[in-house]
Structure formats: structure tokens, C-alpha cells
Amino acid sequence: xxxxxxxxxxxxxxxxxxxxxxxxxxxxxxxxxxxxxxxxxxxxxxxxxxxxxxxxxxxxxxxxxxxxxxxxxxxxxxxxxxxxxxxxxxxxxxxxxxxxxxxxxxxxxxxxxxxxxxxxxxxxxxxxxxxxxxxxxxxxxxxxxxxxxxxxxxxxxxxxxxxxxxxxxxxxxxxxxxxxxxxxxxxxxxxxxxxxxxxxxxxxxxxxxxxxxxxxxxxxxxxxxxxxxxxxxxxxxxxxxxxxxxxxxxxxxxxxxxxxxxxxxxxxxxxxxxxxxxxxxxxxxxxxxxxxxxxxxxxxxxxxxxxxxxxxxxxxxxxxxxxxxxxxxxxxxxxxxxxxxxxxxxxxxxxxxxxxxxxxxxxxxxxxxxxxxxxxxxxxxxxxxxxxxxx
Numbered sequence: 001x002x003x004x005x006x007x008x009x010x011x012x013x014x015x016x017x018x019x020x021x022x023x024x025x026x027x028x029x030x031x032x033x034x035x036x037x038x039x040x041x042x043x044x045x046x047x048x049x050x051x052x053x054x055x056x057x058x059x060x061x062x063x064x065x066x067x068x069x070x071x072x073x074x075x076x077x078x079x080x081x082x083x084x085x086x087x088x089x090x091x092x093x094x095x096x097x098x099x100x101x102x103x104x105x106x107x108x109x110x111x112x113x114x115x116x117x118x119x120x121x122x123x124x125x126x127x128x129x130x131x132x133x134x135x136x137x138x139x140x141x142x143x144x145x146x147x148x149x150x151x152x153x154x155x156x157x158x159x160x161x162x163x164x165x166x167x168x169x170x171x172x173x174x175x176x177x178x179x180x181x182x183x184x185x186x187x188x189x190x191x192x193x194x195x196x197x198x199x200x201x202x203x204x205x206x207x208x209x210x211x212x213x214x215x216x217x218x219x220x221x222x223x224x225x226x227x228x229x230x231x232x233x234x235x236x237x238x239x240x241x242x243x244x245x246x247x248x249x250x251x252x253x254x255x256x257x258x259x260x261x262x263x264x265x266x267x268x269x270x271x272x273x274x275x276x277x278x279x280x281x282x283x284x285x286x287x288x289x290x291x292x293x294x295x296x297x298x299x300x301x302x303x304x305x306x307x308x309x310x311x312x313x314x315x316x317x318x319x320x321x322x323x324x325x326x327x328x329x330x331x332x333x334x335x336x337x338x339x340x341x342x343x344x345x346x347x348x349x350x351x352x353x354x355x356x357x358x359x360x361x362x363x364x365x366x367x368x369x370x371x372x373x374x375x376x377x378x379x380x381x382x383x384x385x386x387x388x389x390x391x
Contacts, residue, residue: 004386005044005102008035011091011111012084015047016068025217026304027132030170030194031108037379039066046102050091052078071098080250084111085150091115096122104128104386106168110135110153113160121163126389129164131157133301134177142221142298143321145177149251158182165389168192168382171323174301190385193326194304195378196370200280201311203367204288208314208359211241211273212349213290215283215305216297218256219249223296223319225262226340230294232266233346240353242268242294245275245286288312291359292334292352295319296345303327306334311370315362317348333366 008015008031015031031047039045044065051070059069071094074087092115105120106128107113113129120127135153136145148154161167161182167189169175175189212231216222224244231242248255256274263272278286287293293309295318306316306327316334318324330336335348352359 003043007046007102007105009048009112009116010108011050012081014049029304033375034379037375039063051076082149082251085152088115092118095119103390110156114156117163126165128166129160130168145299170194170302171326173323192381194302195373195375196307196311198311198371201284201308203313208291209289211243211290213243213293215245217249218246219252221298223298224259226296227294228262229342230345233342241271243273245278247277287314290314300324307370310366313363313367329369333369
């Protein structure tokens with residue numbers, strides 16, 4: 001099969017930024033891992049993002065067949081996500097100036113798609129879009145999706161839904177949401193589930209310690225407040241520690257203080273540990289040593305962290321929302337909770353903590369579930385999508 005020349009664009013965050021920092025999260029994990037495996041399959045892959053520091057080079061080789069290009073679009077310093085909409089037109093111009101022949105452009109998040117579509121159409125190149133999150137309609141709560149960070153997001157998401165040649169969704173839920181909200185043609189959707197690096201994320205063989213983990217950017221959508229309230233419902237005599245790994249999202253710089261204040265109000269200071277963002281190896285060690293991962297997010301299109309915990313043999317307790325029904329096997333790799341009542345979350349936590357046999361069963365099942373999904377397979381599915389548009 002001929003080699004493909006693939007451009008992967010993202011505007012608001014660097015694909016090599018550590019998840020849990022700023023706007024880095026599941027998108028970054030998905031993008032970097034698929035890029036690395038596409039390149040390992042022999043394809044010519046160019047990651048394209050915005051230069052947010054004058055010290056960054058024009059390009060850097062990350063691996064054979066894989067390079068990262070920094071485009072000058074807007075100020076050469078980081079911007080809050082809420083301010084990134086103003087970068088769309090400069091990014092379009094910079095992408096057009098940079099242009100090197102590629103077979104397909106695959107954009108990640110609506111900012112990048114809105115910027116890349118005009119260039120793709122001008123150059124006659126197919127444009128593939130991944131959303132990674134879908135904006136809640138104006139006036140609806142966090143359960144309807146991510147709050148629009150800027151006024152143009154709903155119109156921008158509608159534009160990319162109807163102008164992209166193909167949309168790659170991470171779950172059936174995400175695809176159905178985009179179709180329902182923006183009238184996109186269902187025939188133009190492909191679903192490629194995120195995967196997991198089961199060599200990095202693996203059981204340690206050591207008995208887990210009595211702590212729980214919450215790992216995500218600190219912002220209201222992710223629901224860390226519910227994790228803290230659930231902890232308060234567990235009797236102090238058997239209450240585990242809660243390790244919170246992540247930093248505030250750029251649009252919520254003071255949110256950590258609010259989270260800390262809630263813990264203090266509930267008298268939990270000695271039971272909560274704040275770790276900040278972590279590298280992949282450090283996060284894997286944290287997950288593999290934990291009793292349970294908590295994911296009380298209001299809305300997720302998938303939930304990569306759930307599968308990473310599963311790969312470590314760590315059961316997951318997550319909200320029964322959106323695409324998390326695909327990343328947690330309810331009753332097998334953990335539990336999905338349909339309520340935001342902290343007492344129900346506490347009961348699920350205690351069920352696992354009080355029954356070592358149950359935890360062992362969930363741990364084995366979780367690992368087997370994670371082993372069924374590798375990044376190599378995800379990258380090959382993307383190649384099939386690209387070939388369908390190129391040929």
C-alpha cells in the first residue's frame with residue numbers, strides 16, 4: 001500500500017504538552033499516540049500547532065517519519081482557551097504559507113478544523129475532523145457537554161460538521177450528538193475508539209495502597225467536587241486518601257483554591273493530596289498503586305483515563321454519561337453511577353474497598369478489557385479512514 005502524507009492540526013494546545021497541564025488532556029493523548037503509530041507504520045506524519053513561545057523552533061523531528069511544526073499565528077505566548085478563537089484566521093494564513101503537499105488533513109478540536117478547512121478546500125485535499133468534545137447548547141448545564149469557551153464555538157462546530165469530508169468520532173455517543181445538534185450527514189462519520197499503551201499502563205504486582213485517584217484538568221466539567229463530597233461520606237475510620245492529579249484549565253485559574261476550600265469545609269485536609277500534572281510513567285505508577293480511579297465528570301465523549309486505569313488493573317467508578325459507557329464495562333472493569341448523589345458514590349467505593357475478592361475480579365477483568373485496544377490498531381483504523389477519502 002502506498003505511503004500517505006498526513007497533516008494533523010491542533011491550534012489551542014501542543015500535542016506534546018503533558019496531559020493535566022493547561023488544556024492538555026485526552027485529545028493530546030489520542031493525537032500524539034496515533035501520530036507516533038501512524039509514523040511507525042511508515043506514513044509521513046506532520047503534527048502542526050501554534051508557536052506559543054519565541055524559543056520554539058520552526059520544526060522538530062520527534063521520530064522517524066514524524067515531525068512537529070510550529071506556525072506563527074498570533075502572539076508567541078500561551079493564551080487561555082477562551083481567547084483562542086481569535087487565532088483561527090491567523091492560523092489559516094500561517095498554514096497556507098507553510099503549505100507542503102499532503103494527502104489528507106486531520107484536524108483536532110473545532111479551532112483547528114475551522115482554521116484548516118479553507119486551506120484544505122483551496123488545495124483540493126480531503127479534510128477529516130475530530131471534535132474530542134462537543135459544546136453544550138447555550139444555557140444548558142455541564143451535563144450537556146463542555147461549556148462554549150468563546151461565542152463562535154456553536155457556529156464553528158456546525159461549520160466543520162457540514163464542511164469536513166469525514167468526521168472521526170471517539171464514540172457512538174459523540175457521533176450521535178454531532179449529528180443531532182448540527183445536522184451532519186451520518187454517512188460521513190467513522191468511529192475510532194481511543195486506545196491505551198498497555199506496556200506503560202500495567203499492573204505493578206504490588207498490593208494497592210488505600211488511596212483513590214482523580215486525574216484530570218481541574219475545571220467544573222470534570223466534577224472533582226463530587227469526588228471530594230463522596231470521600232466525606234465514608235466513615236473516617238476507614239476513609240482512604242484521595243490523590244488529585246491535575247492542574248487548572250486555562251479558563252479556570254483559581255479553581256484549585258475553590259477545590260481546596262471545599263476539602264477544608266468538609267474537614268478533609270489530611271485525606272486529600274494534590275499532585276499537579278504528571279508525566280505518563282508517573283501517572284501509570286499512581287494508577288497502578290491505587291484502589292480505585294474516580295471519574296465523576298459531568299460529560300465525556302469517551303474517557304481515556306478510564307482505560308488507562310483499567311490497563312493498570314485499577315477498577316474505575318465513573319459517571320454513567322456520554323461515551324463513558326464505552327470506556328468502562330459496568331460491573332466488569334468498574335461501576336457506572338447514574339446519580340450525582342455523593343452517598344451513592346461512597347457506597348460504590350466502599351463496596352470495592354471492603355471486598356478484596358471483588359476488587360481482584362474487577363482488576364483482572366479491567367486489564368483484559370484494556371488489552372483489547374492498542375494504539376497500533378487505532379492508527380490502522382485511521383489509515384483506512386484516510387484511504388477512503390484519498391482514493
